[in-house]
Amino acid sequence: MTFVISDPSVVVNNEPVGIVPGTVKFTEGLGEQMMRAQSTGNGNVDQIFSQDVTTNVSMVSFELYNDIDSIELARVWKTNLNANVITVTGTDPTSGKTITRTFSKAALLSDYEVELGSESTFTVDFKSLPAV
Amino acid sequence: MTDTKQVKLSKPITYAYKGENVEASFITLLPPTAKHIHLTGLIKSVFQKNAVEFRQNQKLVDQVADAAESQQKEGGEKEVGSDDVWGLFYMNPDSIEQVMIAGKELMSSGLFLIEGEVKLTKPLIDELSTEDFEKVLGEFMANFIVASLM
Numbered sequence: 001m002t003f004v005i006s007d008p009s010v011v012v013n014n015e016p017v018g019i020v021p022g023t024v025k026f027t028e029g030l031g032e033q034m035m036r037a038q039s040t041g042n043g044n045v046d047q048i049f050s051q052d053v054t055t056n057v058s059m060v061s062f063e064l065y066n067d068i069d070s071i072e073l074a075r076v077w078k079t080n081l082n083a084n085v086i087t088v089t090g091t092d093p094t095s096g097k098t099i100t101r102t103f104s105k106a107a108l109l110s111d112y113e114v115e116l117g118s119e120s121t122f123t124v125d126f127k128s129l130p131a132v
Numbered sequence: 133m134t135d136t137k138q139v140k141l142s143k144p145i146t147y148a149y150k151g152e153n154v155e156a157s158f159i160t161l162l163p164p165t166a167k168h169i170h171l172t173g174l175i176k177s178v179f180q181k182n183a184v185e186f187r188q189n190q191k192l193v194d195q196v197a198d199a200a201e202s203q204q205k206e207g208g209e210k211e212v213g214s215d216d217v218w219g220l221f222y223m224n225p226d227s228i229e230q231v232m233i234a235g236k237e238l239m240s241s242g243l244f245l246i247e248g249e250v251k252l253t254k255p256l257i258d259e260l261s262t263e264d265f266e267k268v269l270g271e272f273m274a275n276f277i278v279a280s281l282m
Binding site: 009011013014015016080082083084085087102104105106 | 147148149150151152153250251253254255256
């Protein structure tokens with residue numbers, strides 16, 4: 001039996017953060033690769049493979065409820081520039097296995113939007129060094 | 133009673149600092165204030181209760197008391213340490229969990245600074261080895277709780 005992880009713990013700058021369940025997303029930051037074909041004549045082709053290292057950037061995002069603490073916290077993260085570290089840890093309770101990804105030098109590049117409403121949440125979207 | 137105390141970790145932990153994960157080798161302890169009396173009071177009361185209950189083990193109680201007294205005097209030769217304090221708590225195993233839980237809460241209250249700069253938080257406390265947890269908490273109790281009791 002396998003267990004789908006839906007409620008990982010999120011720690012930003014050593015502090016645990018309460019998030020909206022099921023909203024954590026991340027990319028590994030392993031970058032984009034490109035594959036092209038070069039002709040070797042008479043209908044034959046060879047493969048040209050390349051790695052675009054400029055895309056070796058991780059993304060980690062999650063949603064927060066719009067309470068005052070969360071809004072203030074997000075503001076601190078934004079003003080920290082790229083001096084944030086995010087750790088996402090998921091645990092499979094059936095096997096005890098854990099998965100951890102750490103995102104260093106993380107920054108909130110976009111100007112996130114805070115919507116004030118009784119059922120509203122807002123999304124913070126960090127870009128960072130590739131996950132480790 | 134000293135102003136601050138540094139405790140070296142036997143097993144370093146990693147913590148976030150200026151956007152990177154770095155290793156911490158010591159923790160700086162700050163003295164508690166009245167804000168923390170609900171926790172320091174609980175630990176003091178357990179300590180005192182144990183001291184009273186186990187008067188028959190006079191040697192250990194006296195050892196802790198003497199060490200605390202000499203520490204308060206300038207040039208005191210002997211310092212009360214983590215092992216002395218835990219020794220007294222271990223005499224009554226029923227109270228150990230209570231002390232550790234109160235201690236864990238104290239550790240995340242802002243009085244414990246990693247490398248003297250970053251607040252120790254619950255995820256970081258969970259990273260500490262059992263040995264380091266007891267050593268750090270024991271030194272805190274020895275310096276800032278038990279010392280003021282004697």
